[in-house]
Amino acid sequence: MLLRGAVGSGTAFVVGDQLLVTNSHVVAVAALNPATGEFKDLRAYSPAASTERRGPYRVSLLYEDPDWDLAVLRILDRVDFRPVAMAKNYQFQRGEAITIIGNPGLFNGVETLETAVSTGILSTTHPLQGREHYQLGAAVNGGNSGGPVFGEAGQVIGVIVSKSLSEDEISFCIPVREAIRATATARSISARSQQLMWKEHESRVPKAIANLAVPSGSIVTIAHPPWSFVFIAVRPTISSRLPNTLTRAIRSACSR
Incomplete structure (x- = not known):
């Protein structure tokens, strides 16, 4: 899925009925209604779908974990997209072949490569801000953030989050266990906790936009x-x- 707003865009993937996983930083500059959690200008699209199913679709923030840079969104318009399979109890396998699907920018962001596929390998694990991430030997570009990393079994094993500025084809993904945890939390979060989360998110948006x-x-x-x-x-x-x-x-x- 392609997420596009007034300031920027990124990638998400379907994990259940109307639910999407992406990065927290993908939605960080997207303002929302603090009473309902619905984003004011961020919309989801399905570039690979038929014309009538491409969108745009309205989305709301269901759960956000800035520490792990993850967010779970809900598609508010009724549409039936098949969820991907996430690898439960996945164990890191050095050298495993991977496939990345996302929507990277082209020509400094003038255009978007929709549903672009790239390949690589799992290289090693590395702590970023004290949290274990998988390092990938793969090309990742602006717009890939929040996109799924598929392992050899065809299941999601990670969520794209970052890349190196100084080295080629060195990028990182969040282990799939954290996406599974975030999705479970999103399904069980209380209404009161959601309202507090929406207000906190909305309070951060002006500062995030101001930095641009x-x-x-x-x-x-x-x-x-x-x-x-x-x-x-x-x-x-x-x-x-x-x-x-x-x-x-x-x-x-x-x-x-």
Whole structure:
């Protein structure tokens, strides 16, 4: 699935009835209604579907875990998409062949490669901000963030989250166990907890947008622990200068 908003876009995948998994940083600059959780301008699309099923579809925030950079969304319009299979009890296998599906930007974000497929291997594990991630020997670009990583059995084993600025084909994904946990939490979260989460999300959006004071088409890195964003800006925004963390070595492979 392609997620596209006023500021940027990224990737998500279907994990259940009307449910999508993506990165928290993909939706970090997407404003929502704090009373209902529905995003004001973010929409989901299915580029590979038939014309009448491509969307756009309205989405809401069901659960967000910024520490693990994960978010679970609900499609509000009634549509039947088949969920992917997530690998339960997956054990890391060094050298395993992988397939990545996403919507990377092209020509500095002027265009989007919809439902693009790339391949690579699982290389090693590495802690990012103290949390174990899988390092991939694969090309990942802006717009791939939140997309699924499939293992040799055809099941999701990870969620694309970041890439190296200085080395080619070094990228990272969140282990699938965390996506499974986030999905289970999203299904059981209380209404009160959701309302508090929506208000907290909405309070962070202006600051996240304010950091994007760059010309349209620029690639920028915004780091604001525990989040780190990479955008190909789709329109100029107004506000303060970029933070000093612009040159950090690991960037999130997020959206245009």
